[in-house]
Amino acid sequence: MNKNKILELLKTVNYPGFSRDIVSFGMVDDISLDGNSIEIRLKITTQNEEKKTAVIDSVNQVIEKTNSFKNINVTVQDGTPSAPQPQAPQSPEQQPAAPLDGVKHIIAVASGKGGVGKSTVAANLAISIKKSGHSVGLLDLDIYGPSLPIILGIQEQPELTQERKLVPLEHLGMKIMSFGFISGNQTPVIWRGPLVSRMTEQFFRDVEWGELDYLILDLPPGTGDVQLTLTQKLKIDGVIIVTTPQDIALADVRKGADMFKKVHTPVLGVIENMSGLFIKGNVDKGSNVTIEGNDLVVDSDGQFSIRIDLFKRGGGQSESDRLNVPLLGEIPIAQEIMEATDAGEPITSKNPEAHVSKIYQSISEKVLNALN
Numbered sequence: 001m002n003k004n005k006i007l008e009l010l011k012t013v014n015y016p017g018f019s020r021d022i023v024s025f026g027m028v029d030d031i032s033l034d035g036n037s038i039e040i041r042l043k044i045t046t047q048n049e050e051k052k053t054a055v056i057d058s059v060n061q062v063i064e065k066t067n068s069f070k071n072i073n074v075t076v077q078d079g080t081p082s083a084p085q086p087q088a089p090q091s092p093e094q095q096p097a098a099p100l101d102g103v104k105h106i107i108a109v110a111s112g113k114g115g116v117g118k119s120t121v122a123a124n125l126a127i128s129i130k131k132s133g134h135s136v137g138l139l140d141l142d143i144y145g146p147s148l149p150i151i152l153g154i155q156e157q158p159e160l161t162q163e164r165k166l167v168p169l170e171h172l173g174m175k176i177m178s179f180g181f182i183s184g185n186q187t188p189v190i191w192r193g194p195l196v197s198r199m200t201e202q203f204f205r206d207v208e209w210g211e212l213d214y215l216i217l218d219l220p221p222g223t224g225d226v227q228l229t230l231t232q233k234l235k236i237d238g239v240i241i242v243t244t245p246q247d248i249a250l251a252d253v254r255k256g257a258d259m260f261k262k263v264h265t266p267v268l269g270v271i272e273n274m275s276g277l278f279i280k281g282n283v284d285k286g287s288n289v290t291i292e293g294n295d296l297v298v299d300s301d302g303q304f305s306i307r308i309d310l311f312k313r314g315g316g317q318s319e320s321d322r323l324n325v326p327l328l329g330e331i332p333i334a335q336e337i338m339e340a341t342d343a344g345e346p347i348t349s350k351n352p353e354a355h356v357s358k359i360y361q362s363i364s365e366k367v368l369n370a371l372n
């Protein structure tokens, strides 16, 4: 156990009544380790003794669970007047979120975990909205693993204006900005929580967006500091949650959706990505085809299509029912999506007539309808 590990554990302790943890509130003043003894000093500016006691109890519990220390000593200092005072100003519910100058609507694309296709959805939605005749910006806020530079095949560096604002890159008729343009695709970025929050806030305010109808945010996966900063500081019109059909992904989605509800950011709907794999082909008349457990549809010309649910079916539907929000669409696993994305031109741009491009288009129409 080292200090960083302890700090990670303390990030699981939320300040009572808030969906934000004591580390990101800056309440952990000091951690000292000495053999099997640990001392944690907290700095909390509140007159509410119950809240202090609740924090101390929770901290004790997470440290005890490690079974690494015999002596655990958690103390609270009152903090200086300049120390964070979570009661009022930092409450996500109370802090007014500000819009971005010149940007009419902000839509965030979120997911509970990585690898579900969130960035692919964000890029294809942005292109589809652009195709409907709107001016669109796309902002990749994934500080840990920015993927827009790869998905869009962009390798340029943005320029700075005289006012030291970042000029977004023009690509496929949209304005694009990504952490990846600055940090470089290969650079592993290890940012600590509060630093990420500051960095993110700085980042979206310091881009010269100009006039935009829609700004699409590609959020990092999960419900960490970046999402909190955004929902607290930026007026987001709605969030789209991307999931895959498996239970494990859905459990993560639930956490994300609950967080957005708590901070009153409307959840516009759920997209089930990698929803079934379709195999198409032809059969001769009169031949027998049996595929157990999968849907087989044969049309009058003998063309068939089989839907194989590699994962459980219907997760997106059940989750959207639970959240009482629409299921915006189901996007199948499609080689063409992956090939287009990995080659740097999303399928909606490369082949707008493809079946899957039409699914993205229909989702984007539902999103725009929900907003207007």
Ligand code: ADP
Residues within 6 Å of the ligand: 111, 113, 114, 115, 116, 117, 118, 119, 120, 121, 147, 273, 274, 275, 331, 332, 333, 334, 335, 337, 338, 339, 341, 342
């Ligand atoms: P995330 O942003 O959630 O981490 P990405 O959008 O980067 O996920 O997608 C991860 C990988 O999955 C990429 O290689 C992408 O091309 C692929 N992918 C995403 N959606 C699909 C899909 N519907 N069918 C096939 N491959 C997909």
